[in-house]
Every structure is written in structure tokens, then in C-alpha cells.
Amino acid sequence: MSSSEATVGTRLRRPSAGWDLLASELTVLFRRWRTWAMLGALAAVPILIAVAIKISGGRRGGPGFLEQISGNGLFVAFSALVVCVPLFLPLTIGVVAGDTIAGEASHGTLRYLVIAPAGRLRLLAVKYAGSAVFCVAAALTVGVAGAVIGAILFPIGPVTLLSGTTVGVGDALLRMLLIALYIVVSLLGMCAIGLFLSTLTDVPVGSMAATAVLAVVSQVLDQLPQLDAIHPWLFSHYWLGFADLLRDPIAWDSFASNAVLQAGYIAVFGALAVGRFLTKDILS
Template sequence: MSADTGPTTTQDRPDPVGPGAPPRGRTGGLFASEVLTLFRRRRTQAILGVLAGVPILIAVAVKLSSAPRPGEGPPLLDRVTQNGLFVGVTALVVSVPLFVPLAIGVVAGDTIAGEANLGTLRYLLLAPAGRTRLLAVKYASTAVFCFAATLTVVLTGAVVGGALFGLRPVTLLSGDAVSVPESFVRALLVAAYVSVSMLGMSAIGLFVSTLTEIPVGAMAATVTLAVTSQILGGIPQVDWLHPYLFSHHWLDLGDLLRTPVVWDSFVANGRLQLAYVAVFTALAWARLTTKDVLS
């Protein structure tokens, strides 16, 4: 993940006031341009490559070693040899505490600070966007990356796991067996759950990014907050605080691997992340709309 960790270069972004810039008011065009720019960056591609490497590493390690016994290693690891679809889910569980938040923190922390560092923020605000529209587009593109990151892990895991261990009907945590297509849908649900879990952190990163013109500082602060939230979540002495931490429901994936699906954790997680999104995007808007970037 260390590859190309600096802010985007001017070659990565077209001139916002040139003929290729989306006209004022064309939010869809600005959003499409932002997403395209994000996924063209070598840094973004390197991050997705590292995330794709997690399920590959797990699958190869299990294939070359003896099958893990129940309870050994990360959750669901002992089921990998029984069905390759568990590779992606296991890799996602392994990635949630550090790799996925690190990836999201890098992207979210660069949203505004990267533009300010390059001096392009003032032109974006003058020409195609406006502050509120720009902030909405920046957050939406980060949310797209959240889903892309988790899908990368799950889909790579399914391909590698299927090649090494085969794809068969899956026995869920409730003991019920489901077909391969339905089990694949469950894996996608897990990916969606983790993506939703990262939306609150993305909003925090967006806000932090408005506080500085140093992208690396915003990235580091966002990741540090994610790690701190998880540490606090593991301290029983502050259990009163746990339900309010944005990382509280990150690993509550089990309900999606039962029959019938229990949506309680998904709904609770969605409400918590929505609260963080509302608060921190509002703070980011208040900061950006009062920040002097045009002088």
C-alpha cells in the first residue's frame, strides 16, 4: 500500500476550467469524472491489488498446509477446504480490522486535502462544482470505492477458492445447506455489509480532509481514528461507549450466514453509519463552506 501514496498529480485530473470540464450544474458528469479519476490513479489500483492479494494468500496458504481444525485461525477458515466460496468471506473478515479501513482512510483522507495541496481546489469550486456539490461528489466517489474494495476481496476469493477447492453447496452457520448461486449471493451480502460499515469512517475521513492541506496527515488521522475505535471497542470498562463507536458492528456478519437471514445487525449497522454520515458530512460542509480557498 505504500506505492504512490502521495496526492494525485496534475496529469491525473483534467483541467477543471478547460473544455473537458463538466458544465456547472451537471452533478452526474462531475461525479463520473471524479470516479474515473479515482480509479485511474496508480495508488487506487495498487490498493485494490493489495486487497485482492489477501484471499489469494489465504487460499494458497491453506492449500499448501494441512486443513485447519475448527476454531483455529480467523472465523470460517476451517471451512475453506470444504468450499472455495468461504475464501472470499474469510479474507473479508481478516481484512476488516486493518486492511479495508486503511484503504478507505487513504482514499477519504485525500478527497479535499489532495485538491488543496495541489492548488486545484479553488478551480474546482469556481468552475464546475460549488462547495456543496463538490463535497457530495467527493463523498459519493469514496462510497463507490468502499463497495469496489469489498467486492474485490470477495470476487477474487471466489475465483481463487473455486479453482483450488471447488464450489459446492454451502452449509451455513445455522446448519442449513444452500445452493452455489444462493451462497454466492450471501457472499455479496457480506461484501455489502462491510461496505456499509465503512460509510461512517468515509464521512469522518472527508471531514478530516477539510481540516488540512496535507493529504498524508488526513489519511493517517482517519486510519488512527479507526484503530482507536476498535481498541475502545475491546475494552470492557467502557462498554457504555461501545454501541456508539462506528466500528461497533463491523464484524457482526454471522446473521447473513444463517437461514433465514436475520437483518437486525444489518439494520443496526446501517442506522449507526447513517448517523455518522449525517454528522460528519455536515461538519465537513460547515468547514468547507467557511474555508477561504479562493484567495
């Protein structure tokens, strides 16, 4: 028996309840070396930022929070999250979401999963939930790695927010977690797009690449003033709106607008994925 068939056999011997199926999916996801390699690459971003600032002797200058890092290590986490949102996080999410269904098909395990008592609809929901959990892990990896390396290499102290108010370390860490949550919400729509694309092919590389490319295209379109009419409808439009969480009081408008937009993408592309997957002839 091949390793892929053994893995499927393990899944099918589990109870068919949704939570058990999800636990099995997460176990498979986080046992892969690829998953840990991507999380390691994300963790390397804040480490590289902190080391570069430390080696440079803390010279002032640079975009965003970079010039604040030498004075307060907590800004490593904020800077890393800003750096990772446009490319690194969408790239890793594209790999996971694009592999959800197509990856099973390419390994010849999808046909075993769809005959399980869980059924196709529950399997699709579990695959999406697995992608969402990876979003949480990815965002927290960047934030936590940034906070840890910042505390090691630089002093830690109260943080001055964008509104000019100074808050304590505990409040600053809480806001970092809120930013991570904001980023997770921002990427949920992209997960739905990747899930749908994954149902269209048996070649995971194609759906992975298409998902990542769409993220880049959406951000490019969002920078063109000639297309400002469609900007609010692009799934990446509010990705950097978490700056409002660094004000006092916190402005929740961007968070709410982002959540509504992502919910729309989840509904549309989730429905497309369901329609495609429930009628798909599965041969592998």
C-alpha cells in the same frame, strides 16, 4: 500547463450537472495507480489465504472459516472478508477519504474546482460519493477474488450456514454479496469522518493517517469492557455483525442497527464537513 491543471481543465469543461461531475471524479480516482495498487493489495489477501491453505495440505484448524476452506473454496471469500474488515479495508478507505479535499489542495487544484459552476456543496457531495464508490469496489474486490481463487484451488459445493442449514452455491454467493454490502454500509460513516478531516488540512497524509488511526482506536475501545456504555456509539461496533447474514433465516437486526449508526455518523460529520468547507479560505 501542468498535468494537474490539465486535469482540472478537463473537469471544468464538463457540464456542471452532478452526474457529470461525479463521472469526472470517478474517472480521476480510478485512473490513479495508487487506487489500483490498493485494490490489488486487497485482492492479494484472499489469494494468500488460499495458497497458504493449499500448501499446508488442507490441515484442519484455525479461527473462523479457515478450517472450512479445504472442503469448500467459497469459504476463501468469507474468510478474506473477515480478515480485511478490521485493518486492510479501513486502511484503504482512510487513504481515499482522507485525500478527497486535502489532496486537491496539496496539488493546487482545489481553487479551480470551487469556482466551477457546481459550487462547494456539490463538490463536497461528489467527493463523498467517490469515496463510497471506492468502498463498493474494495469490498467486491475481496469477495470476488476470494470466490475465484477458491474455485481454482478447492472444490466448490453447498455451504453449511452458522445455523446448520445447508444452501446451494447460488445462495452462498448471494450471501457473500450481502456481506459485501454490509461492509460497504459499515465503512460509509468512516468515509464521512475522513471527508471532514480532509477539510481541516492541506496535507493529505495527515488526514489519511488520522482517519485510519481513528478506525483502530474505535475498535480498541470497543474491546474494553469498562467502556461498554459507549460501545453502541462507536462507528466500528457493528463491523463484524454480518455473521447474521449466514443464518437461516437471515437476521437483519445487526444490518439495520449498523445502517442507523452509520447514517448518524454521516449526518454529523457530513454537517461538520459542510460547515468547515463552506467557510474555508481556499488558497491552493
